[in-house]
Amino acid sequence: MRKIYHLKTCDTCKRILKSLPNLDTFELQDIKEAPMTVKQLEEIHTITGNYEVLFSKRAKLYKEMGLKDEVLTEADYKRYILEHYTFLSRPVILIDGKAFVGNSPKVVAAAIAFLG
Template structure:
C-alpha cells in the first residue's frame, strides 16, 4: 500500500509532497476525509505507538492545556481521532515503511527514497 495522509491547506505538506515522486500513491486530505480508527491502528502498528503520530504543535494541544496532562496511548489515539490537527503531518506509508511529520531527518529520508 502506498498512501499519504496530509492536509491540503498545510504549506509544509505541500512543499514536502512537491519535492517527491509520488506516482502510485493514494492521497487522503484528513480534513475533508477524516482518518478512521482502522487507518490509525494501521499507522500505529507501523510506527510503534500513537504517541509517535501525535502532534504537540497543534493549537488545540495548547488550548486544552495538554502539556500539563500525563497522556497515555489511549489518550493519543482518542485525540487524533477527535480532531485532524493532532496527527503529525504528512504521514507517508509505502508498503511496510512509515514516514511521519516534517522533521529534517524525516524529510531527508523521504528525499533519499522518493526524491525527484
C-alpha cells in the same frame, strides 16, 4: 501500499508533496476532508509501534486544551488524533510497510531516500 495522509491547506505539506519523486504512485488523503478512520490509525500504529509519535504537540489545540500539562497515555493520543485532525503529526507517508511521520527535514529526506 503507498499512501500519504496530509492537509491540503498546509503549506508545509504542499512543499513536501512537491519534493517527493513518483507522487503519482501514492494515494493521497486530505485528513480534513476525509478524516482518518480507526482502522487506518491502527494500521499506522502497527508500523510505528506507538501513537505518541503520530501526535502533534505543536497543535494549537494541544496548548488551548491544557494537554501539555497532563500526562497522556497511548489511549489518549489515539483518541485525540481520531477526534480532531490537527492532532496528527503530518504528513504521514506510508511506503511499502514503512512510515515516515512529520515534516522534519530528516524525516522527509529519509522518505525520499527510501523511494530511491
